Amino acid sequence: MDWSIQEIAKMAGTTSRTLRHYDDIGLLKPSRTGHNGYRYYDGPALVQLQRILLLRELGLGLPAIAEVLNRETDTVKALSGHLEWLAREQDRLTRQIASVRQTIDTLKGDGKYMAQDMFDGFDHTQYKDEVEERWGKDAYATSDSWWRSMSPDEKQQWKDRLQKLSADWIAAAESGVSPGSAEVQDLARRHVEWLRGIPGTPTAAPGGDVKGYVTGLGEMYVADPRFGANYGGEAGATFVRDALRVYAEENL
Amino acid sequence: MDWSIQEIAKMAGTTSRTLRHYDDIGLLKPSRTGHNGYRYYDGPALVQLQRILLLRELGLGLPAIAEVLNRETDTVKALSGHLEWLAREQDRLTRQIASVRQTIDTLKGDGKYMAQDMFDGFDHTQYKDEVEERWGKDAYATSDSWWRSMSPDEKQQWKDRLQKLSADWIAAAESGVSPGSAEVQDLARRHVEWLRGIPGTPTAAPGGDVKGYVTGLGEMYVADPRFGANYGGEAGATFVRDALRVYAEENL
DNA sequence: CTTGACCTTGACGTAACGTCAACCTTTACT
DNA sequence: AGTAAAGGTTGACGTTACGTCAAGGTCAAG
Structure with missing residues (x-):
């Protein structure tokens, strides 16, 4: 039958x-x-x-x-392996949901900082990738593992700090102050301090060519439109570059 | 550039x-x-x-x-819609993980009851689907919505009850007792009682043709290999059918 | 003999690229 | 200038598990 x-x-x-x-x-x-x-x-x-x-x-x-x-x-073995995969998927989903939520919040708050999310530790990292010969071949690896080893909380702190910095730069650039003024120079100082937190860069290494690195970065900020997108357009990037150049000349 | x-x-x-x-x-x-x-x-x-x-x-x-x-x-609208989808996915994953866990536990406990999971309310439901003209066209819809409306806890209770019943049937069939014996007839009584819990069937409706339904089900149990897979092979199904027939003749 | 109802074997579409394959351009070096 | 190494281009197949036509045999019923 x-x-x-x-x-x-x-x-x-x-x-x-x-x-x-x-x-x-x-x-x-x-x-x-x-x-x-x-x-x-x-x-x-x-x-x-x-x-x-x-x-x-x-x-x-x-x-x-x-x-x-x-x-x-074995059925049990197959299902156990599958269970692990499911757990990883669930974890990925959870984090993705958190990211989406935060992005929505950020967008609702102020569209200006949306692109902010992508301008995290990775960006400076990847940035160096283009000029790694200039400041050391292993800069990328060091920087990357550093970023990956950070906890979500630490990463968030890092981003928050960058966001404040960015907001201040934009405000300064739009206010029409001179890049050499005291307040802007203080911004430049904060920027360099922030850079010092990234391992694998000359700013973090003792005896590194900090001056060359910082002025070089400034030029790149202007040349790379991604930077402008986060700092109020090309004019913003130019402003940051000029300020950093002055700061490097006078203090590094 | x-x-x-x-x-x-x-x-x-x-x-x-x-x-x-x-x-x-x-x-x-x-x-x-x-x-x-x-x-x-x-x-x-x-x-x-x-x-x-x-x-x-x-x-x-x-x-x-x-x-x-x-x-x-709008970006926010797009992300919000996406967020809902993500939430549903997460929910689905969570439930799937629970199912996998339980299946693993069941398998580790006693392989005999593995197929049990699929023999839930749906099976009787779907079962009737094949002969719905015989006992009413809307039996499926009623039964289906009933099952869906149950909480996971209730569903679990239902399954547990079925599992005990099944285990007892298998034990009885293997023990070699007669389907007409008092203990087996008590099993048949429990089986019919269990069936009464499923809405949309004649066993649940007042005045339904319970006798015809129960004997008919018995025949189907034998004809449908899925049933045998859960009740100790075709011999098990035959045993159940015989016991149900006796019970129906004498009590319904 | 003619409908339907049901069966068969292709074959395309799906999401977002990875990965050859075959072939042309530009760059760098002798 | 000649050549080899990069790098670029357009196909086109593979991936997951089928859904969905399309064209054409088969079978039961009237």
Whole structure:
């Protein structure tokens, strides 16, 4: 006694297309094939199908299910491995949700700082990547591992600090003050201090060419539009560069 | 001043393939194209790219990102909608993880009851689907909404009850007792009582053809291998059928 | 004999690129 | 100037698990 493809599909709560697919990939062959090519399934096949669908609902991939059915892998082992993957996914989702929430909040607050999120430790890192020969080949690796090793809280603090700095730079640039003025020079000092917190850069290393690095960075800020996007346009970047140049000349 | 495809790719932290893809789907066109077909990107393009990558990291799909960039959709609105989807995904994951955990526990406990998980309220439901004309067309809908309206705790209780019943049936069938014996008849009584808990069936409706339904179910238990898989093979199903028939004749 | 209802085998579409493959350009070096 | 190493271009397939036509046989019923 066996059933046609539609019949088992209904019995198992799936579609005939799925059955054909499982046949194609060798996951579940029909127990019998008519001379006309029709697929027929018997009781054991139906039970197998139910097991397949059960595992599928748990999120296992078809190849993994095939392994279990072929007894190449223990069911418990397969599910345990799958569970780990699920846990990682859940974790990723949780963090992504937090990121989206924060981005929304930031956007609602003041659109000016939206791009801020991408201008974190990575940016300076990646930035150096372009000129790594100039200040050391391993700067990237050092900087990258430093950033990765930070806790979310620490990263947030870092970003907050950068955001304040950025806001102050924009305000200064828009106010029309001179880059050489005392208040702007204090901003430059804060900027350099902030830079000193990034390992792998000359500003962090004792005896590094801080002066050359800072003035060089200033030029890059102007040349790289990403920077301008975060500091009030190209004019903002120019302003920052000028201020940093003055500061470097006078203090470094 | 512009850059080659590899240059911006590095600057933005992505690959040239991605850039070509974005060009293909119209998400980000190069600012200039050389006579040789080379793609060149300028500052604004780089900034756009950064925005794209930022949104992508938040999990937005490329079409959604395109809408945001074309100002067809507000960024906040797009992210809010995305957030809902993320929340649903997280919820789904959480429940799936719980299912996997429980399945693992069940498997570790006693392999015999693994298939149990799929033999829940749905099965009787779906079961009736095949013969719905026999006992009412709306049986499925009633039964389905009933099951869906149950809390996870209630569902678990239901499953536990079924599991005990199943274990007792298997034990009885294997012990070699007669289906008409007092102890087995008590099992049959419990089985019918359990069936009465499922709305939309004649066992639950006042004045329903309980006798016909129960004996009919017994026949189906034998005919349907899924049942045998949960009740100790075809012999188990036959045993259950016989016991139910006796019970129905004598008590219903 | 003619409908339907059901079956079959292709084959495209999906999300977002990774990864060759085959071939042309530019850059750098002898 | 010649050549080899980078780097660029356009296809096109592969990935997950089927959904969804499309074109054309098969079977049960009237």
